[in-house]
Amino acid sequence: EPEVTQTPSHQVTQMGQEVILRCVPISNHLYFYWYRQILGQKVEFLVSFYNNEISEKSEIFDDQFSVERPDGSNFTLKIRSTKLEDSAMYFCASSEGAGWAYEQYFGPGTRLTVT
Amino acid sequence: GQQVMQIPQYQHVQEGEDFTTYCNSSTTLSNIQWYKQRPGGHPVFLIQLVKSGEVKKQKRLTFQFGEAKKNSSLHITATQTTDVGTYFCLTTDSWGKLQFGAGTQVVVTP
Numbered sequence: 411e412p413e414v415t416q417t418p419s420h421q422v423t424q425m426g427q428e429v430i431l432r433c434v435p436i437s438n439h440l441y442f443y444w445y446r447q448i449l450g451q452k453v454e455f456l457v458s459f460y461n462n463e464i465s466e467k468s469e470i471f472d473d474q475f476s477v478e479r480p481d482g483s484n485f486t487l488k489i490r491s492t493k494l495e496d497s498a499m500y501f502c503a504s505s506e507g508a509g510w511a512y513e514q515y516f517g518p519g520t521r522l523t524v525t
Numbered sequence: 526g527q528q529v530m531q532i533p534q535y536q537h538v539q540e541g542e543d544f545t546t547y548c549n550s551s552t553t554l555s556n557i558q559w560y561k562q563r564p565g566g567h568p569v570f571l572i573q574l575v576k577s578g579e580v581k582k583q584k585r586l587t588f589q590f591g592e593a594k595k596n597s598s599l600h601i602t603a604t605q606t607t608d609v610g611t612y613f614c615l616t617t618d619s620w621g622k623l624q625f626g627a628g629t630q631v632v633v634t635p
Binding site: 443445451452453454455458466501503508510511513514515516517518519 | 555556558562566567568569570573575613615617621622623624625626627628
């Protein structure tokens with residue numbers, strides 16, 4: 411069964427550094443998403459991406475964050491100047507169509523630890 | 526803005542018992558999806574509800590969408606240890622905004 415993959419599984423970085431989290435969505439999917447989950451808390455929507463542009467973003471997704479689809483398979487989340495409070499599990503997801511109407515498939519997540 | 530409340534936040538169930546978790550929105554929803562996240566895992570899609578008053582069943586799980594499309598419930602009968610995890614609702618409002626509920630963490634004791 412096709413699945414969403416994410417790398418790395420765990421990233422440790424120092425405060426102020428930039429990190430790039432990588433995702434490979436399911437190949438025929440058109441919509442891509444990033445979510446984060448702070449330990450013990452709910453999953454929070456960050457951004458959705460379609461047709462090579464952001465289709466929606468939350469209040470959390472400010473200028474510190476950016477997304478890119480650099481090639482036909484990867485989907486990345488860049489976090490600039492990381493802060494301690496950015497420590498969380500980051501999930502990538504993809505769907506065949508718009509997320510409000512189609513099942514989203516989640517990757518296993520990247521645990522980001524900012525020290 | 527849209528507020529999504531999920532209750533209870535925590536549910537301790539004896540194996541074999543039934544329980545229900547609820548997802549309530551302050552605004553009318555376009556649809557609602559339910560996901561399950563096992564401890565240490567990622568959310569996995571369970572079901573999607575679109576129509577007012579819709580009821581769907583998956584074995585021991587019954588999902589319902591309210592008539593006003595502002596709330597939904599997930600009812601599990603005869604709970605098993607495999608039901609352990611956190612159940613989230615993912616809502617979409619009229620403007621297409623996605624929002625997860627805080628989740629109901631379910632613990633099952635044999």
